[in-house]
Amino acid sequence: MTIPTQSDNSEKRQKTTGGIIVATGWSSGENEPHPLLKMGSITAVKRIVLTFQQVGISPIVIVIGYEAEKIEHDLADYGVIFLLDEKYETSQMFDSAKIGLSYLLNKCDQIxxxxxxxxxxxxxxxxxxxxxxxxxxxxxxHGKTGHPLLISSELIPKILKYNGNTGMRGAIKNIGVERQWIDIDDEGILHDADDIDRSNELLKKHNQLILHPFVRISIEKEFMFFNSKTKLLLILIEDTQSVRNACKHIALSYSKAWNMLNELEQELGYTVVERKQGGRNGGKTYLTKEGTEFLKKYQQFEQNVRKYAKDEFIRLF
Structure with a gap:
């Protein structure tokens, strides 16, 4: 079933949308894995992240495997979350997709x-x-199905239960929900990065379409003590209840994370994280009430600034 490209329901436009990019393996025709292939002056995975960010997708999860550290370095300043597929050498793409889906369960309305x-x-x-x-x-x-795929979060539990051997396609058939299609005048939904000649033809057009303001927001006194990296650290501490586990998702060393937290608390003048020791599973770390409130205010400030920057960019350019 093909549906119209427009929606008149303003409430639907307010849904929160997360993103998953599976970036675990090799390309078939080059000496670099797909994520690190250069398309123009940037890598393939960074190009997708920029496209996602331009339409407000957040959080963005990158499932990584081969050359994981290089991918983390490439995207260190882009506010994405890394999830390692430890079995990437033998995993199918659907196995990696399930890692991302499991993480985003209950964190957004659609993916x-x-x-x-x-x-x-x-x-x-x-x-x-x-x-x-x-x-x-x-x-x-032109009648051909492409990527990406939009999935409502309410379907994730059913998809995660699928253990068949036909991947995402099999999971979609198994959940009992009719997939719908939207006609798009965008050849890029079909284009595979291995087709280098066609990539070069589409590159100029795509570069023009991802033109956007990139705003870095920080809070400073005598020096910067809070930015998007610190924000993501707090979000992940709140989510994982562990500084160590939070660090694994953003390519940050454990000692560096604590330095950032200590500097933040010193500059703000109050406690941001609370450590609770003991228990069978070890200690846990939580955001304090003040830390949660500070994070909430920063996210609202960041959202307001970026909306203003985007509106002004559109008006002036």
Whole structure:
């Protein structure tokens, strides 16, 4: 079933949308894994992240495997969350997808899922998909189904239960929900990164479409003590109740994380994280009431600044 590209329901436009990029393995024709293939002057995985960020997808989860440290370094300043597929050498893409889906369960209303090999779709394509308000949606170009795939969060538990051998396609058939399609004038939804010649043809157009303001926001006194990296650290501490586990998801050393937290508390003048020792599973770390409130205010401030920057960019450029 093909649906219209427009939605009149403003409530549906307010849904929170997370993103999953599976970036675990090799390309078939180059000496670099797909995530690190250069498309223009940036890597394939960074190009997808920029596209996601332009339409407000957050959080963005990157499932990594081969050359994980290089990918973490490439995206260190882009506010993404890394999840390691420790069995990437033998895993299928659906196995890696399930790692991302498990993490985002109950964290957003819907998810945009994409393999790193498909990278030339436009921000407008993602925006139209996000606004449709459908539970399971694929883009279509001239009758051919492409990526990415939109999944309502309410379908995630059913997808995670699927253990068949036909991957995401089998999971979709198994959950008993009709997938719908949206007609898109975007050849990039079909384009595989291994097709280098076609990549070069689409690159100029895609670069123009991902033109956007990139705003770095920090809080300072005599020096900077809070930025997007610190924000993500607090979010992950709140989520994992562990500084060590939080560090694993953002390519941050344990000692560096505590230095950041100690500096933050010193500059703010109050405790941001609370450590609780003991128990069978070891100690846990929580955000204090003041820490939670500070994080909430910063996120609102960040959202307001970026909205203003985007509106002004559109008006002036």
């Amino acid at each position: 945009i899922f994409n393999p790193v090999s498909i990278l030339m779709f436009t921000p407008e394509t993602i925006k139209k998909m996000m606004e449709c308000g459908k539970n399971l949606l694929s883009p279509s170009y």
